[in-house]
Amino acid sequence: MASAAGVVVEVAEDGRHLSLDRGFMVVSEKGRELGRVPLDDMAVLIATAHGLTYSNNLLLALLERDCSVVLCGRNFSPAAILWPLDGHHIQAQRMRAQADITDAFKRRLWQAIARAKVRNQGAILQALGHPAGAFEELARKMRTGDPENIEAQAARRYWPLLFGPDFRRDADEPGINGLLNYGYAVLRGGTARATAAAGLHPSLGLKHSNRSNPMCLVDDLLEPFRPMVDIAVHRMVSDGLLEVDRETKRILAGLLVQDLRTDAGVTPLSTCLFRLATSLAQVLSGERQVLDLPLSPLPLEIARGPSGKEGAHATQRVSAHVDDGDV
Amino acid sequence: MPLSAYRLMWMMVMFDLPTVTKTDQKAATRFRNFLLDEGFEMSQFSVYMRFCAGTPQVEARIGRIRSNLPKRGKVQILTFTDRQYQTMVCFETRTKQEPAAKYEQFKLF
Numbered sequence: 001m002a003s004a005a006g007v008v009v010e011v012a013e014d015g016r017h018l019s020l021d022r023g024f025m026v027v028s029e030k031g032r033e034l035g036r037v038p039l040d041d042m043a044v045l046i047a048t049a050h051g052l053t054y055s056n057n058l059l060l061a062l063l064e065r066d067c068s069v070v071l072c073g074r075n076f077s078p079a080a081i082l083w084p085l086d087g088h089h090i091q092a093q094r095m096r097a098q099a100d101i102t103d104a105f106k107r108r109l110w111q112a113i114a115r116a117k118v119r120n121q122g123a124i125l126q127a128l129g130h131p132a133g134a135f136e137e138l139a140r141k142m143r144t145g146d147p148e149n150i151e152a153q154a155a156r157r158y159w160p161l162l163f164g165p166d167f168r169r170d171a172d173e174p175g176i177n178g179l180l181n182y183g184y185a186v187l188r189g190g191t192a193r194a195t196a197a198a199g200l201h202p203s204l205g206l207k208h209s210n211r212s213n214p215m216c217l218v219d220d221l222l223e224p225f226r227p228m229v230d231i232a233v234h235r236m237v238s239d240g241l242l243e244v245d246r247e248t249k250r251i252l253a254g255l256l257v258q259d260l261r262t263d264a265g266v267t268p269l270s271t272c273l274f275r276l277a278t279s280l281a282q283v284l285s286g287e288r289q290v291l292d293l294p295l296s297p298l299p300l301e302i303a304r305g306p307s308g309k310e311g312a313h314a315t316q317r318v319s320a321h322v323d324d325g326d327v
Numbered sequence: 328m329p330l331s332a333y334r335l336m337w338m339m340v341m342f343d344l345p346t347v348t349k350t351d352q353k354a355a356t357r358f359r360n361f362l363l364d365e366g367f368e369m370s371q372f373s374v375y376m377r378f379c380a381g382t383p384q385v386e387a388r389i390g391r392i393r394s395n396l397p398k399r400g401k402v403q404i405l406t407f408t409d410r411q412y413q414t415m416v417c418f419e420t421r422t423k424q425e426p427a428a429k430y431e432q433f434k435l436f
Contacts, residue, residue, distance in 0.1 A: 006380075007431075007432060007434060008433050009433075009435075011436045022360060023364040023365055023366040023367075024366065024368075035434070036368075040366050041378070246435055250431075250432070253433035254432050256432075257432055
């Protein structure tokens with residue numbers, strides 16, 4: 001069963017050994033057990049330490065459950081993601097449909113995804129009190145395949161408004177950029193997992209077609225969700241949190257269970273990723289017409305955020321639209 | 328990290344299985360290993376607990392337990408909310424203990 005709990009596990013200390021024991025991943029150091037996590041609950045395993053050892057059985061068990069294993073390089077940017085070869089029972093059929101897709105169709109799909117991203121960027125700026133009408137305008141103006149590169153035009157306005165005129169998005173810089181990298185790594189892990197579970201090939205992208213990028217489709221599908229990381233980082237920076245440490249990582253990892261709205265109702269972000277990937281597979285096979293994209297978050301939802309400080313036992317809201325995330 | 332829209336649940340599986348004959352012992356071990364494979368952790372001998380992210384998951388797990396029951400013996404499953412779990416009073420060697428680690432969305436090792 002696809003895990004509804006969506007636990008993100010990071011191993012950041014050197015000298016740790018990860019192994020399998022029945023239904024658990026066991027983390028140990030010099031033969032002493034430090035902790036265990038039920039495999040069914042795991043969504044993403046992030047390895048940031050360098051001196052780690054793994055048992056092969058563990059990696060296989062994680063891949064069987066479509067848990068993404070993200071190996072991080074310097075400054076928390078992902079160097080590799082282990083990806084299951086067989087994620088869905090009609091995978092071969094879906095990949096064939098994916099390979100046969102026409103360029104015109106690709107451009108239309110990309111337009112829908114990039115529009116959702118620009119609208120979400122606008123929603124976030126608006127919630128922070130910036131004039132954001134231009135973003136709706138840009139989204140509307142975007143043509144199929146985005147030939148004018150409106151996505152980049154939006155980005156040029158977006159970053160200075162969000163983090164000030166001096167901010168530069170540079171993956172190698174520390175501080176805000178490190179936090180963004182970490183948030184995107186979590187998001188990327190979640191998206192890779194959703195892509196695998198939907199039986200799609202990660203290398204056959206819609207827009208991203210960088211020859212050296214084996215995860216083009218993953219990078220396409222996560223675009224509309226990036227602004228959720230951005231606003232979380234913005235909130236942390238306003239709280240004076242600038243370091244990638246335990247506290248900030250906990251908040252960023254929690255993004256996967258933050259509620260988002262789609263046309264199908266309110267579900268955690270990780271489930272929205274599954275919905276988007278599955279809807280793409282269905283659009284490709286002609287079973288449905290439109291992608292299941294996240295709707296722009298409302299200002300109130302943005303203000304509330306993933307309330308990282310309250311811990312797991314905070315007030316429990318029971319939504320009428322909840323589903324269990326089993327896709 | 329709150330799983331805001333979920334009802335956070337715990338499942339407690341308690342069992343009393345015969346272990347007189349070799350066959351019964353084997354069946355008991357099989358069931359115990361099944362629970363471990365499903366991510367249940369031992370709380371005491373014959374008492375296993377697991378966190379679940381919502382009622383549908385609880386029902387799915389109960390279904391799986393039902394189809395993996397040993398032929399003989401008694402199994403009881405109790406389901407309660409995370410909030411109730413937090414009110415559990417634990418004693419060990421006469422000393423009061425906190426309930427085992429809280430459920431966390433992010434685990435750092």
